[in-house]
Structures are given as C-alpha cells and as structure tokens.
Amino acid sequence: MLCQNCSKREATTHIKRVVNGEATEAHLCQECAAKLGYDNFFDNFSLNLPDIFSSFFGDSARALAGSRTDRCEKCGCSFDDIVKTGMVGCADCYDKFFDKLLPSIQRIHGRTRHVGSVPAEQLTETTATEKKEETAEEKIASLEAEMKKAIDAQNFEQAAVLRDKIKELKEDK
Amino acid sequence: MTWYQNSGKDSDIVLSTRVRLARNLRDFPFPNRLDKNECRKVNETVRDVLLAGDDSLFYTEMSALNSYQAVSLAEKHLISPEFASDSTGRALILSKDEDVSVMLCEEDHVRLQVIYPGLSLKEAFEKAEQLDSKLASSLNIAFDDRIGYLTQCPTNLGTGMRASVMLHLPALSQSTAISRLAATVAKLGLTLRGAYGEGSRPTGDIYQLSNQVTLGISEEAAIQNLQSIAEQIIAQERQARQSLLKDDVFIDKIYRSYGILRSAHMMSCDEFTSLISYVRIGACAGLLDVPVEKLTYLLVKMQPATINADAGEKYTSAQRDVIRADAVKKALE
Numbered sequence: 001m002l003c004q005n006c007s008k009r010e011a012t013t014h015i016k017r018v019v020n021g022e023a024t025e026a027h028l029c030q031e032c033a034a035k036l037g038y039d040n041f042f043d044n045f046s047l048n049l050p051d052i053f054s055s056f057f058g059d060s061a062r063a064l065a066g067s068r069t070d071r072c073e074k075c076g077c078s079f080d081d082i083v084k085t086g087m088v089g090c091a092d093c094y095d096k097f098f099d100k101l102l103p104s105i106q107r108i109h110g111r112t113r114h115v116g117s118v119p120a121e122q123l124t125e126t127t128a129t130e131k132k133e134e135t136a137e138e139k140i141a142s143l144e145a146e147m148k149k150a151i152d153a154q155n156f157e158q159a160a161v162l163r164d165k166i167k168e169l170k171e172d173k
Numbered sequence: 174m175t176w177y178q179n180s181g182k183d184s185d186i187v188l189s190t191r192v193r194l195a196r197n198l199r200d201f202p203f204p205n206r207l208d209k210n211e212c213r214k215v216n217e218t219v220r221d222v223l224l225a226g227d228d229s230l231f232y233t234e235m236s237a238l239n240s241y242q243a244v245s246l247a248e249k250h251l252i253s254p255e256f257a258s259d260s261t262g263r264a265l266i267l268s269k270d271e272d273v274s275v276m277l278c279e280e281d282h283v284r285l286q287v288i289y290p291g292l293s294l295k296e297a298f299e300k301a302e303q304l305d306s307k308l309a310s311s312l313n314i315a316f317d318d319r320i321g322y323l324t325q326c327p328t329n330l331g332t333g334m335r336a337s338v339m340l341h342l343p344a345l346s347q348s349t350a351i352s353r354l355a356a357t358v359a360k361l362g363l364t365l366r367g368a369y370g371e372g373s374r375p376t377g378d379i380y381q382l383s384n385q386v387t388l389g390i391s392e393e394a395a396i397q398n399l400q401s402i403a404e405q406i407i408a409q410e411r412q413a414r415q416s417l418l419k420d421d422v423f424i425d426k427i428y429r430s431y432g433i434l435r436s437a438h439m440m441s442c443d444e445f446t447s448l449i450s451y452v453r454i455g456a457c458a459g460l461l462d463v464p465v466e467k468l469t470y471l472l473v474k475m476q477p478a479t480i481n482a483d484a485g486e487k488y489t490s491a492q493r494d495v496i497r498a499d500a501v502k503k504a505l506e
C-alpha cells in the first residue's frame with residue numbers, strides 16, 4: 001500500500017487517530033509520519049506494522065535473530081518474534097535476550113542505564129542485597145586484616161585457615 | 174472539576190499538563206501475548222489495588238462504552254486514540270474529576286495518567302507517583318536494575334514516563350519561529366508537535382511539548398527540563414503576542430472571529446477551532462470579556478464525538494455543525 005500523504009513511498013506506519021469524531025487509521029510512510037509529527041510513541045498513535053518496529057532493531061539485530069529455537073521459557077517468545085513485531089513478550093524476555101536487545105535500546109535512547117525511580121517493593125529488596133554484599137565485603141576485609149596479623153606474628157597455620165575462609169567467601173559472592 | 178472546566182498557572186498559554194507512567198505486572202506476559210481472559214485478570218488485579226479505599230475512582234470495561242463515548246474520552250485527552258479504537262480486553266479507571274485516568278491493557282498493562290489545567294508538572298507528577306506507589310506496594314511491578322521499568326515496546330524503558338504540556342502558540346505560529354523551536358527542543362530530548370490536526374500548522378495553533386527520552390534520565394530531571402523549556406516558550410509567545418497586538422489587521426481578526434462565533438448558524442469543528450484561537454488571544458489580552466476557562470471548556474466540548482456522547486445521539490456531521498454553532502452562540506452571549 002502506498003502512503004496516503006505522499007502517494008510515493010510504501011506505507012509502513014499504521015496510525016490511529018481521531019478525525020471528525022471517529023478513530024480512524026492512516027497508512028503513512030516513515031518520512032511522512034515523522035513530518036506530520038507522529039514520532040511520540042507513547043502518545044497519540046501506535047505503529048502496528050512489524051516493519052517500522054523492526055527497523056529499530058536494525059539489520060545487525062536481524063542477523064542475530066538466527067537461532068529461532070531459543071525461546072523465553074515464560075512466554076514462548078523468540079528473539080525473532082521480538083524483531084518481527086517490535087514488541088517484547090514479557091519481563092523475562094528482557095533478561096533472556098538482554099545482550100541482543102541492548103544495541104537497539106542504545107539506538108533508541110542513546111543511553112542504556114536507568115537512573116530514575118525504583119518501585120517501592122524493589123527498593124527494600126535492593127537495599128537488602130546491597131547490605132548482604134557490604135557485610136560479605138566487610139567480613140573479607142576484617143579476615144584479611146586478621147590474616148595479615150597472623151602472618152606478621154608468623155602464625156602460618158592460622159593464616160592458612162583464614163586464607164581458606166576468605167577464598168570461600170570470595171567464591172560465594 | 175475537570176481540567177477543561179478550570180484554569181491554572183500560565184493558562185493564557187498552557188491549556189493542560191499531563192504526566193503518564195507505563196507499568197507492567199511481572200507475573201503476566203505483556204498485552205500482545207495475552208488473550209481476552211488474561212487481560213481481564215490483569216485489569217481486575219489493578220482495579221482491586223487502585224480502587225481500594227479510593228471512592229473517587231471508578232472502573233469500566235471499554236466494551237461497555239459505545240464508539241462515541243470512547244472517542245470522546247480521546248478528544249478530552251484522557252485516553253489515546255489507539256485505546257479508543259479497539260475495546261478488546263481493555264478497561265479504564267477514571268476519577269470523577271477526570272484528572273486521573275488509567276488505561277488497562279493498552280500497549281502496557283497499566284498506563285496511568287494525571288492531567289491538570291495550566292502548567293503544573295510537579296503537582297501532576299506527585300499525584301502520578303502517589304498512585305504508582307500504591308500499585309508497587311501491592312503488585313510485583315516489572316522492573317530491571319539496569320534498564321528500569323520494563324515495557325512492551327523498548328521505546329518506553331527506563332522511567333516509562335511521558336510528561337507533556339499543551340500550549341496555545343498562535344503568535345509563534347505566525348512566523349517561522351515555531352519550526353526553529355521544534356528543531357531546538359528536539360536537540361534537548363523533547364518533541365513539539367500539533368495537538369489537533371496535522372501538517373505544518375495545526376488547527377487552533379495548539380501544540381504539545383513532551384519529553385522523548387525515558388532511559389538514562391531521572392523523572393525529576395526530565396520534568397525539570399520540560400518545565401524550563403516550557404517557561405522559555407511561554408515567555409517567547411507572550412513577547413510575540415505583544416507585537417502582534419499592535420497590528421490592526423490582527424486585532425480586526427480577533428473581533429471578527431468573535432463575531433462569527435456569536436452569529437453563525439453552522440460551524441465545522443475545524444472552523445470553530447481556528448476562530449476560538451483568536452478569541453482566546455483577545456480574551457487573554459483583555460480585548461474581550463470572556464473567561465479563558467470557558468474557551469477551554471468549549472474547545473473540548475465542541476469536539477465531534479463529545480457532542481454525540483453528551484447528547485447520546487448519533488448526529489451526522491452536518492447536524493453537529495448546527496448544534497455546535499448554537500451551543501457556541503449561547504455560551505458567548
């Protein structure tokens with residue numbers, strides 16, 4: 001189908017808009033959609049045709065999609081599905097396909113690290129794990145200090161025990 | 174009172190402020206992978222949390238609304254046109270004052286919106302945050318330490334927040350200033366585009382300024398950024414209006430527009446929207462004695478689907494043009 005605005009290029013964008021009291025669809029090419037201001041994904045329209053969505057992911061992502069059998073255990077979505085629809089299947093997909101998604105996320109946002117708020121529930125969880133890490137770190141530090149003392153005192157047997165303890169803690173982390 | 178019955182800070186230029194948050198429940202696949210029954214489960218789970226102890230909110234399945242009622246909600250900027258166009262598996266939570274609206278199973282499980290009159294980004298964000306904590310305290314929200322709130326489309330990752338202000342910029346639209354402005358704000362991670370109609374000059378010169386990037390910027394920083402750019406645009410528009418109002422041709426346009434609105438027998442929505450734009454400047458400049466909130470109210474209430482929804486009738490476009498002309502005449506008498 002040709003773009004309804006320029007009648008030149010292929011329409012790849014599917015836009016829902018309100019015209020004269022009715023929700024209607026418009027088929028536009030990517031350039032016209034951008035020119036007409038339809039570039040805010042959150043707001044006034046959605047793009048339903050897979051083409052434009054997968055363009056986010058770029059050709060390199062499409063090449064990565066090769067292994068079709070690799071699916072998210074929770075929702076059954078493959079990376080290929082994500083590239084085709086531009087929609088991620090579930091929260092677990094982000095974990096499963098994190099490395100493959102990251103270049104596209106970088107392309108969309110220019111950044112890859114969240115710096116905003118954290119959900120109330122998660123906040124307590126993160127602080128709890130942080131605490132755990134801190135105590136492990138602290139423990140190692142104090143054991144290392146103890147070990148150094150033992151070596152200084154030429155108490156090698158105790159130093160060996162402490163060394164093993166530290167090793168264990170470091171592996172646990 | 175709804176946003177369109179009221180005025181707020183900088184209401185001579187800012188019609189409304191919106192903050193929207195996208196959230197998903199960790200335990201359910203995203204909406205594109207849900208069937209109707211699973212959608213209902215999501216909708217009712219969220220309903221039970223948000224409506225608990227809050228009798229200002231009510232819940233409706235979108236299939237309970239006719240198409241005019243649904244589109245009218247989009248005309249009032251309470252839901253997206255996309256949400257209005259398909260009711261399958263979708264539900265809405267709305268507050269009595271229409272300041273809070275929550276789209277359920279749109280592109281994400283939850284799209285929560287707060288809309289206030291005038292420029293009030295901080296207040297709208299605070300209210301949205303309050304509802305968001307209510308959700309997070311009882312539900313397992315999909316979130317990742319690295320990339321923030323998880324959304325169906327990667328474009329909304331991070332904060333999942335879109336904040337926007339609706340601006341009336343008739344004076345800046347007269348010159349090429351507006352397109353330069355659009356290019357400038359784009360470089361700052363914001364977008365400026367027409368709120369009604371499309372093309373280089375939107376109907377009624379009403380624009381929407383919103384943040385574009387959601388990952389790698391905090392909510393507070395994004396809001397602050399939007400606030401300061403909005404303030405600069407407001408200052409520029411006020412200045413541009415001052416020189417416009419020295420022009421007799423322009424002043425004549427204001428009075429003529431007012432005259433047509435008070436005497437026409439038929440009025441299309443497009444004509445109405447462009448005429449009321451002039452009346453709005455006239456009213457803000459003190460040339461016409463019309464309260465600005467009355468003009469905002471008309472702007473929303475004279476939209477086609479809203480006329481039908483309010484009357485409970487399926488009027489044709491021509492019938493609406495007569496009804497519109499009549500209602501505007503009475504309102505501006």
Ligand SMILES: [Zn+2]
Pocket residue numbers: 003004005006007008009028029030031032033
């Ligand atoms: Zn085109």
Ligand SMILES: [Zn+2]
Pocket residue numbers: 072073074075076077089090091092093
């Ligand atoms: Zn999945």
